[in-house]
Amino acid sequence: MTDNEKPLIEVKGLHKSFGDHEVLKGIDYSIYKGQVAAIIGPSGCGKSTFLRSLNLLEVPTSGQVLFEGTDITGKDVNIDKIRQKIGMVFQQFNLFPNYTVMENITLAPTQLGIMKQQEAEEKAMELLNRVGLPEKASAYPNSLSGGQKQRIAIARALEMNPDVMLFDEPTSALDPEMVGEVLQVMKDLAAAGMTMLVVTHEMGFAREVADEVLFLYDGIIFEKGTPDEVINHPQKERTQAFLNAVL
Amino acid sequence: MGDFAAKFYQNFIQDNRYMFLVNGLKNTLIITVFAVALGLVLGFLVGTIRSTHDKRGGWTVANAICKVYLTVIRGTPTLIQLMISYYVILVSVNNKILVAILAFGINSGAYIAEIVRSGIMSIDEGQYEAGRSLGLDYWTTMRKIIMPQAFKNVLPALGNEFITLLKETSISGYIGIQELTRGGDIIRSKTYTAFLPLIGVALIYLVIVLFLEFLLGRMERRLRQSDR
Numbered sequence A: 001m002t003d004n005e006k007p008l009i010e011v012k013g014l015h016k017s018f019g020d021h022e023v024l025k026g027i028d029y030s031i032y033k034g035q036v037a038a039i040i041g042p043s044g045c046g047k048s049t050f051l052r053s054l055n056l057l058e059v060p061t062s063g064q065v066l067f068e069g070t071d072i073t074g075k076d077v078n079i080d081k082i083r084q085k086i087g088m089v090f091q092q093f094n095l096f097p098n099y100t101v102m103e104n105i106t107l108a109p110t111q112l113g114i115m116k117q118q119e120a121e122e123k124a125m126e127l128l129n130r131v132g133l134p135e136k137a138s139a140y141p142n143s144l145s146g147g148q149k150q151r152i153a154i155a156r157a158l159e160m161n162p163d164v165m166l167f168d169e170p171t172s173a174l175d176p177e178m179v180g181e182v183l184q185v186m187k188d189l190a191a192a193g194m195t196m197l198v199v200t201h202e203m204g205f206a207r208e209v210a211d212e213v214l215f216l217y218d219g220i221i222f223e224k225g226t227p228d229e230v231i232n233h234p235q236k237e238r239t240q241a242f243l244n245a246v247l
Numbered sequence B: 001m002g003d004f005a006a007k008f009y010q011n012f013i014q015d016n017r018y019m020f021l022v023n024g025l026k027n028t029l030i031i032t033v034f035a036v037a038l039g040l041v042l043g044f045l046v047g048t049i050r051s052t053h054d055k056r057g058g059w060t061v062a063n064a065i066c067k068v069y070l071t072v073i074r075g076t077p078t079l080i081q082l083m084i085s086y087y088v089i090l091v092s093v094n095n096k097i098l099v100a101i102l103a104f105g106i107n108s109g110a111y112i113a114e115i116v117r118s119g120i121m122s123i124d125e126g127q128y129e130a131g132r133s134l135g136l137d138y139w140t141t142m143r144k145i146i147m148p149q150a151f152k153n154v155l156p157a158l159g160n161e162f163i164t165l166l167k168e169t170s171i172s173g174y175i176g177i178q179e180l181t182r183g184g185d186i187i188r189s190k191t192y193t194a195f196l197p198l199i200g201v202a203l204i205y206l207v208i209v210l211f212l213e214f215l216l217g218r219m220e221r222r223l224r225q226s227d228r
C-alpha cells in the first residue's frame, strides 16, 4: 500500500439512525486494496450497521460511502452493479435452501448475464475445491454442517469476482469445532490478496490476519491501529475493558 | 336391498336424471377452475403489490387500492357479492357462468392475496439480503429466491383455498346456475326423496376434494425435495 494510492472504500462522515436511535455518529474510514481490517466492539455498538452501510443494505442517514471513487449513496448510482463487486458473508450463511450448492454459487452470475452456465460451473468447481468441498456440488444446503454452509457462502460470494469481501461475524453461529475450517478459508483468502473487512470476536484471527483493527464504540471508531496496538496495547480504558471481557 | 335399488333407479336412472348431476358437475368444475385461475392471478398481483410496499416503500396508491379491495371482499358474505355481481354490477352480462366466475375469482383473489403476502413474509430477510448483496435486483431476487420458497410454504394454504372455493360454488344456484348442488336439488324436487340425491352430491364433492388433496400432496413432496 502506498500513500498516494486511492482507497478502495472511503467512508466520510457516516451517520445512521434508526428512528431516534443514532447508531453511527460520524465514521471516517478508508481501506486500501489488499488490506484486511478487523472490526471489533461490544454487541449492539453498530458493527453490522457499519458493514452493511458499505453495500447499502443499510442506507446511511448522512455521509458518503465512496467505492472505487463513486459515492454509492448518490441518487443515480446503479447499486446492483456496485454490489456485484462487493461480496458479503453473513453470520447466518443465508444460502438458498431451494437450490443445490452449485446452483447457489452460479445463480447470480448467470442471472446477471455475467457468465454462461458452463463457465459459471467451472469457476464454481474451482472455488469448491478452494474451500475444500468439491464433493458437495449437488448437495442441498440443509444437508450441510454450519461450517460447510459458511464455506459455500464464501464461495458463492467469490464467484462474482468481488474487489472486496465483507464478513459479518462469519463464525459466530458455528459450533466451536467448525470455526477453524472457516477461519482457514478466510486466512487463505487474505493471503491471496483479497481486501477484507471482517466483523469478528475472534481475536486470534484479528491478531494473525488483520492489517488494521477498528474498535467501534459509542457510534464512532473509538480506537484504530495495528492488531498489536489495539489488542495488545490499547490506549483507551473502554477498549481495555472490552478486550478484558472477550480475551 | 331391493328397496335401495328401486330408489337408486328412481333418482338417478329414470328419465336420465343422473344428467342433472353430470351437467351440474360440469358447471361446478368450469366455475371453480376459471375462478381459481382468476383468483391466482389477482391474488398474486395484489399480494406482490402489498409485500413490495411493505418491503421497500412506495406504491402508496396501489397499496391503498389493494387494501380497500381486501377489506370489502373479506368483510362481506360471498353470497352477497355473487348477488350484487349478478343483479347490480353485471346486469348487462347474460352469461351467468361468467358472472359466477368473475364473482368467485374476485372473491378468491382477496384470500389468495393474503396467502401470497404471508408466504413472502415467511421468508427470512436474510434470503432477500443475500440475493441483493450478490447484485441481483429486487425483482430477480423475488422471482428466483423469495417466490419459490414462499410458494412452497403456502402450497397447503393455496390448496385449502382451492377446496373451499370448489365447495363455495354451491351457492351459484342463487343466481339460477344449475351446478352440482342445484342438480341434486332438482332431482330431490322431482322424486320427493332427499337422501340419495343429497348423499350422491356430497359423495361427488368428496371424491373431487380427495383427488385434489392427492395432487397437492404429490406436489408438496416434490417441492420438499431440497429438505433432505
Ligand SMILES: Nc1ncnc2c1ncn2[C@@H]1O[C@H](COP(=O)(O)OP(=O)(O)O)[C@@H](O)[C@H]1O
Binding pocket: A018, A023, A041, A042, A043, A044, A045, A046, A047, A048, A049, A050
Ligand atoms: N433495522 C433496525 N431497526 C432498528 N434498530 C436497529 C436496526 N438494526 C440495528 N438496530 C439497532 O442498532 C444498534 C446496532 O446494531 P448492530 O449494528 O446490529 O450492532 P452489532 O452488529 O455491533 O451488534 C442496535 O442497538 C440495534 O438494536
Ligand SMILES: [Mg+2]
Binding pocket: A047, A048, A049, A168, A169
Ligand atoms: Mg452484528
